[in-house]
Amino acid sequence: xxxxxxxxxxxxxxxxxxxxxxxxxxxxxxxxxxxxxxxxxxxxxxxxxxxxxxxxxxxxxxxxxxxxxxxxxxxxxxxxxxxxxxxxxxxxxxxxxxxxxxxxxxxxxxxxxxxxxxxxxxxxxxxxxxxxxxxxxxxxxxxxxxxxxxxxxxxxxxxxxx
Numbered sequence: 001x002x003x004x005x006x007x008x009x010x011x012x013x014x015x016x017x018x019x020x021x022x023x024x025x026x027x028x029x030x031x032x033x034x035x036x037x038x039x040x041x042x043x044x045x046x047x048x049x050x051x052x053x054x055x056x057x058x059x060x061x062x063x064x065x066x067x068x069x070x071x072x073x074x075x076x077x078x079x080x081x082x083x084x085x086x087x088x089x090x091x092x093x094x095x096x097x098x099x100x101x102x103x104x105x106x107x108x109x110x111x112x113x114x115x116x117x118x119x120x121x122x123x124x125x126x127x128x129x130x131x132x133x134x135x136x137x138x139x140x141x142x143x144x145x146x147x148x149x150x151x152x153x154x155x156x157x158x159x160x161x162x
Contacts, residue, residue, distance in 0.1 A: 010047035018061030032157035
């Protein structure tokens, strides 16, 4: 079998949410989560340390101030489950949401220079969040920078309160 015929095992094929701990119903948040999941599934590198049985399905739940990640094979076999405390992310998410709000306001009324400055600040905070998330996941899963950014986008969407 040539490399083109082999599916990439180190990736996520599905992302789901625990309906009890992450209820649907906020239209804007649901839309942002759906868009983040779509982007993540389209292009990601996600390998479970010590395993080679992907592609994987990821189920995310909220338990108190933690997100739990349950990883399964595409056949539904449990692989690993772990939790990430959101406490270290709170100040960063607060700043990120604030700069995003200011950025979207600026798009309607500010000049190009101000918009570019806000976009750089927004990107820097997003990169910082992605780096923090990647570091918190590093002992469990292997992800690349782009996947860390997409996962942080998803975490942000889950914690966004319009």
